[in-house]
Amino acid sequence: MSLSFEGRVVLVTGAGGGLGRDYALAFAERGASVVVNDLGGHMKGGGKSSAAADKVVEEIRAKGGKAVANYDSVEDGEKLIQSALDAFGRIDIVVNNAGILRDRSFARTSDLDWDLIQRVHLRGSFLVTRAAWNHMKTQKFGRIIMTTSAAGIYGNFGQANYSAAKLGMLGLSNTLAIEGRKYNIHCNTIAPVAGSRLTETIMPPELVASLKSEYVAPLVLWLCHEQCQENGSLFEVGGGWVGKLRWERSLGRTVRQKNQAMTPEAVRDQWDKICDFTDATKPTSVGESLQSVVAVLSQVESGGEVGMNPTAAAASASGINPAEAVGQKLPPTTFTFTHTQCILYALGVGMSTKDPDHLRFLYEGHEDFSCLPSFGVIPSQAAMMEGGLSSLPGLNIDLTQVLHGEQYLELFKPLPTSGTLRSESSIADVLDKGSGAVILLDVNTYCGGELICYNQFSVFVVGAGGFGGKRTSNKAVAPLPPPKRAPDAVMIDSTTRDQAALYRLSGDWNPLHIDPSFAAMGGFKAPILHGLCSFGFAARHVLKQFAGNDPSRFKAIKVRFAKPVMPGQSLQTEMWKEGNRIHIQCRVKETGDVVLTGAYVDLHGAPEASPESLTQGEGLQSELVFAEIGRRIKDSGSELVNKVNAVFGWEITKDGKNAAQWTIDLKNGSGSLHKGPYTGKADVTFTVSDEDFMTVVQGKLDPQKAFFSGKLKVRGNIMLSQKLEVILKDYAKL
Ligand code: NAI
Numbered sequence: 001m002s003l004s005f006e007g008r009v010v011l012v013t014g015a016g017g018g019l020g021r022d023y024a025l026a027f028a029e030r031g032a033s034v035v036v037n038d039l040g041g042h043m044k045g046g047g048k049s050s051a052a053a054d055k056v057v058e059e060i061r062a063k064g065g066k067a068v069a070n071y072d073s074v075e076d077g078e079k080l081i082q083s084a085l086d087a088f089g090r091i092d093i094v095v096n097n098a099g100i101l102r103d104r105s106f107a108r109t110s111d112l113d114w115d116l117i118q119r120v121h122l123r124g125s126f127l128v129t130r131a132a133w134n135h136m137k138t139q140k141f142g143r144i145i146m147t148t149s150a151a152g153i154y155g156n157f158g159q160a161n162y163s164a165a166k167l168g169m170l171g172l173s174n175t176l177a178i179e180g181r182k183y184n185i186h187c188n189t190i191a192p193v194a195g196s197r198l199t200e201t202i203m204p205p206e207l208v209a210s211l212k213s214e215y216v217a218p219l220v221l222w223l224c225h226e227q228c229q230e231n232g233s234l235f236e237v238g239g240g241w242v243g244k245l246r247w248e249r250s251l252g253r254t255v256r257q258k259n260q261a262m263t264p265e266a267v268r269d270q271w272d273k274i275c276d277f278t279d280a281t282k283p284t285s286v287g288e289s290l291q292s293v294v295a296v297l298s299q300v301e302s303g304g305e306v307g308m309n310p311t312a313a314a315a316s317a318s319g320i321n322p323a324e325a326v327g328q329k330l331p332p333t334t335f336t337f338t339h340t341q342c343i344l345y346a347l348g349v350g351m352s353t354k355d356p357d358h359l360r361f362l363y364e365g366h367e368d369f370s371c372l373p374s375f376g377v378i379p380s381q382a383a384m385m386e387g388g389l390s391s392l393p394g395l396n397i398d399l400t401q402v403l404h405g406e407q408y409l410e411l412f413k414p415l416p417t418s419g420t421l422r423s424e425s426s427i428a429d430v431l432d433k434g435s436g437a438v439i440l441l442d443v444n445t446y447c448g449g450e451l452i453c454y455n456q457f458s459v460f461v462v463g464a465g466g467f468g469g470k471r472t473s474n475k476a477v478a479p480l481p482p483p484k485r486a487p488d489a490v491m492i493d494s495t496t497r498d499q500a501a502l503y504r505l506s507g508d509w510n511p512l513h514i515d516p517s518f519a520a521m522g523g524f525k526a527p528i529l530h531g532l533c534s535f536g537f538a539a540r541h542v543l544k545q546f547a548g549n550d551p552s553r554f555k556a557i558k559v560r561f562a563k564p565v566m567p568g569q570s571l572q573t574e575m576w577k578e579g580n581r582i583h584i585q586c587r588v589k590e591t592g593d594v595v596l597t598g599a600y601v602d603l604h605g606a607p608e609a610s611p612e613s614l615t616q617g618e619g620l621q622s623e624l625v626f627a628e629i630g631r632r633i634k635d636s637g638s639e640l641v642n643k644v645n646a647v648f649g650w651e652i653t654k655d656g657k658n659a660a661q662w663t664i665d666l667k668n669g670s671g672s673l674h675k676g677p678y679t680g681k682a683d684v685t686f687t688v689s690d691e692d693f694m695t696v697v698q699g700k701l702d703p704q705k706a707f708f709s710g711k712l713k714v715r716g717n718i719m720l721s722q723k724l725e726v727i728l729k730d731y732a733k734l
Pocket residue numbers: 013014015016017018019020037038039040041042043045052072073074075096097098099100120124147148149150191192193194195196197198199
């Protein structure tokens with residue numbers, strides 16, 4: 001469908017000629033109401049005339065478009081925006097385009113040459129944009145373009161003043177993109193090349209004529225359209241070509257050792273490495289940029305070897321480069337289904353009409369017809385199945401060496417029994433386990449705009465380890481061992497000879513599960529059952545045993561796949577109830593082999609949940625996490641004291657007010673947790689809202705990022721925040 005700007009009000013500065021005129025005409029042609037601003041001065045900044053803007057307005061009106069002229073200088077930013085409000089009642093889009101040149105070699109640049117250029121380009125863009133900002137914020141829509149130049153990006157002889165102002169606009173844009181994001185205000189920067197009066201002095205006439213300014217406008221229009229989600233980016237554009245630019249950073253080198261001074265000689269000696277762009281990274285935010293610096297601090301302090309920095313080390317010989325891979329997104333996938341897929345899946349995981357209470361999952365006419373909660377893995381698996389992983393930068397892996405290691409599924413509401421679901425996948429982390437690499441793939445699945453479920457696939461790539469990366473991640477949802485006592489309940493179910501043949505119809509077509517010769521190549525005697533099929537058996541066992549087959553009580557499931565199951569074998573699910581968490585372990589009954597380990601299902605409390613768990617909450621989600629931390633300290637406090645050796649104070653806020661205080665003492669005795677401030681002095685105290693605490697604990701927000709963004713305040717020894725991972729890691733996804 002063509003992009004329409006009907007109803008949008010656009011201000012283009014410096015639109016009396018050159019590029020600006022083309023933008024104004026193009027916006028108007030697509031239905032926008034346009035304010036054509038131009039001071040009408042000459043190229044070096046002097047003079048003033050209304051003719052330039054008037055002419056463009058006439059052109060637009062002659063074609064049936066809507067436009068008004070404004071003759072103010074961009075230095076009167078408010079007046080330009082007022083023109084838009086007076087004429088059209090709103091302002092949606094600002095294209096900062098006005099510009100002049102006062103080229104001089106640097107030695108001859110006068111104060112006036114400098115100031116005029118800064119005033120028109122940088123200060124003008126600031127004043128115009130600031131005047132529009134609050135209007136955009138209130139209406140939760142805004143698109144802003146800054147115009148930079150190759151002279152700013154690369155430097156150009158005789159343009160010191162212009163280069164400085166032009167790259168200043170990029171810096172301005174970068175920050176506006178961040179501040180505007182949550183209001184749907186997007187800001188991008190273009191560096192155009194086009195024949196105009198500004199370039200006719202430096203380009204040959206034929207080039208000026210062929211680099212038409214109309215070859216730039218289409219990019220500007222797309223960036224300003226409501227459909228375009230691009231924000232904070234930089235593009236070069238000209239002659240019908242458009243390209244995107246980004247920063248690249250060498251892996252660098254740590255040139256300091258513990259307890260030794262950092263010297264210029266050490267910098268000199270590592271110079272080649274510092275400047276070597278092999279395996280370079282591409283940081284995209286201050287947080288990412290600072291992360292490696294902060295990591296080096298703790299690496300040096302712990303006496304770690306001097307060498308490449310941690311992210312750098314992780315990019316060695318193998319095809320895996322976490323710095324590049326983490327955060328990468330796979331193309332979104334959609335999954336459309338009806339009751340047929342729900343029923344097929346239920347049969348695939350062993351449901352049967354023999355069991356009367358299975359009918360609600362097998363018969364679409366049943367009054368409580370429902371979809372099994374573990375079906376939540378099905379819509380999300382497409383991203384994995386289509387082999388997209390190996391196409392991502394930094395993940396040069398051999399797909400034949402990939403094993404499904406672990407799975408976590410969390411449901412935010414019961415699954416629908418039909419519809420279209422959309423899944424968005426991204427690489428949450430990449431770990432180095434020595435013998436292999438573990439890729440954590442996070443998949444969020446939506447129905448319309450609503451988040452329905454979250455999956456984390458842990459994919460083990462045999463032989464891809466040894467790249468020097470970290471072994472653990474606070475993004476990983478960890479498996480948990482079952483209690484030591486005998487299980488509280490056991491359920492046994494046999495799989496049929498055709499279980500895998502049936503399960504694969506739900507979308508996992510890997511021949512390993514049906515083709516004997518393919519299975520033989522993988523070293524198996526016969527085709528094996530899908531790990532996610534056993535997962536489905538275990539999930540429904542818990543659902544039946546502890547939740548009366550009520551899907552709305554099912555919150556989450558985590559499993560680690562330990563050994564294969566052959567179709568026809570019997571699965572024995574052992575279950576331990578600990579509050580709303582049911583620990584599970586699954587064996588093959590015939591052999592005794594444990595096939596699912598570290599597994600658990602979290603249920604939503606039953607209506608008759610214990611009064612203790614209800615009052616404990618006091619409305620704070622963090623209370624539950626602290627309760628878990630308390631249990632963990634009881635179990636393995638001495639070990640934690642050895643590892644951590646510090647006292648942590650926590651101040652949890654709610655609606656801006658102090659809501660609870662906690663002290664985690666992992667320094668004295670065998671550790672303790674108590675509610676309230678520490679009577680001595682905590683080594684470090686964190687202040688954080690209840691909500692942000694949960695996002696950190698769940699691994700959705702990195703503590704360092706939380707700190708840099710002001711969500712986590714830290715008093716005391718800030719380096720100790722590195723140890724939070726030890727305390728919080730197992731509580732991810734509580
Ligand atoms: P142009 O000179 O044809 O257009 C600039 C317009 O801005 C003129 O109509 C001028 O009257 C107006 N203007 C100047 N000062 C003003 C002020 N204080 N208030 C309001 N209007 C004012 O130049 P062109 O080539 O169309 O350039 C547009 C933008 O693109 C400029 O910001 C320029 O620096 C930038 N640019 C252009 C390149 C090119 O190859 N044409 C290369 C890189 C950047």
